[in-house]
Amino acid sequence: MDFVSENADLFVDAFLATLGLSLLAGLLALVLGTLLAAMRVSPVPPLRGLATFYVETFRNTPLTVVFFFLIFGLPQIDFVIGFFSGAVLSVGLYTAAFVCEAVRSGINAVAAGQAEAARALGLTFGQSLREVVLPQAFRTVVPPLGNVLIAMVKNTSIAAGFSVSELSSLLPRLVNADAGDLTLVLVGVVVGYMVITLPSALAVNRIERRVAILR
Amino acid sequence: MTSRTAGEPLVRLSAVDKWFGELHVLQDIDLSIDRGEVVVVIGPSGSGKSTLCRTVNRLEPIDSGEITIDGQRLPDEGRELARLRADVGMVFQSFNLFAHKTVLENVTLGPVKVRKQPKGDAERRARELLDRVGVGSQADKYPAQLSGGQQQRVAIARALAMDPKVMLFDEPTSALDPEMINEVLDVMTALARDGMTMVVVTHEMGFARRAANRVVFMDGGRIVESATPETFFTRPQSDRAKDFLAKILTH
DSSP states (O other): OHHHHHHHHHHHHHHHHHHHHHHHHHHHHHHHHHHHHHHHHSSOHHHHHHHHHHHHHHHTSOHHHHHHIIIIIGGGGTOOOOHHHHHHHHHHHHHHHHHHHHHHHHHHHSOHHHHHHHHHTTOOHHHHIIIIIHHHHHHHHHHHHHHHHHHHHHHGGGGGGGTOOOGGGHHHHHHHHOGGGHHHHHHHHHHHHHHHHHHHHHHHHHHHHHHOOOO | OOOOOTTSOSEEEEEEEEEETTEEEEEEEEEEEOTTOEEEEEOOTTSSHHHHHHHTTTSSOOSEEEEEETTEEOOSSHHHHHHHHHTEEEEOTTOOOOTTSOHHHHHHHHHHHTSOOOHHHHHHHHHHHHHHTTOGGGTTSOGGGSOHHHHHHHHHHHHHTTOOSEEEEESTTTTSOHHHHHHHHHHHHHHHHTTOEEEEEOSOHHHHHHHOSEEEEEETTEEEEEEOHHHHHHSOOSHHHHHHHHHHHOO
């Protein structure tokens, strides 16, 4: 078991990097994705166009290319960001496109009469979205949003290719160091991801039950 | 606030036209509604009566013509329009109570968010209004826990909480079971008696006779007749209205 004790620190650091990356990118994706969804349903055509352009750009670009662009492309125009921040931005901006579409499908699932009643009361577009439409939309998007976020946690593994010492980066490093313990390293890495994704999945289920609404 | 001459209509539609694609749903509509007047709009389905009702607070935009409320032209979009809508109560066929909010929250949302009333004041007023429409004991329930008739009465209380200048009713009883229609009509009749300005799209001829000052009969996107209930129901002028009344009043 020397192998495990020798590399415990490395493993913990990598796990924390993946966790931090997931939390920060997840937060960015949720906030930006919701904002984009609001733009896509807004009555202002330029906002709709901008958000649609964003979503189609990021949704149809491989995440690795987004990483390349932010970490190696931006320095070309003298905008240098660190590897970790670059990874947070890449994963967050990319996932925001998927969050946007999940939230938008939820908004579309809210009966049109709800927004009409809100507008008829004199609520502004923003108020009716905040007070009436989004709270109901989020209830229906909890399951798909859970999927998006779990996929995002796993997508953070691409950061391994961009010098971020997160969980997946352990694989080549530790396997090269001691090829005999390949299985142990693999299991360790998989468990590391599951420690993040499984509780998220459970949390999603609980939230789903809590917010379920009578219609 | 500018003072207005007493004779000026509260709601005025002039030369209003609207198309749904190829369909000319509102054709050259002129209609004035005075303060305290109760106007009942009837007509066959597809005649444009609901659309007419929904143009008054611009839930349906119009293609040409002009609509004014209390002398003010309906703004196109944005905050100005929201401010004007706050003065126009609306009751929908399908109630449209906010499903994620309690009955009380449904009634206080507008006063708190739009009128910026303190929450306590808004709740006190909301409970009064809920009592007035007979659902005071349901204040802490969610809409789905109420019957259709109760939900529609909550919707009326929600609109009244904004102290509207005029109330629009878009087929308020059409989605209700027969035994619940009267509890809603009773509330509306009481409102009319209290002097509320009302535009009511309905198929309830009994309500029209009892509460309306004027009946407007629409067909094919036009206003065909406009008369007192007495005149309209006993001596309709147009063949179309005679035909319509013959069909609905025979049983």
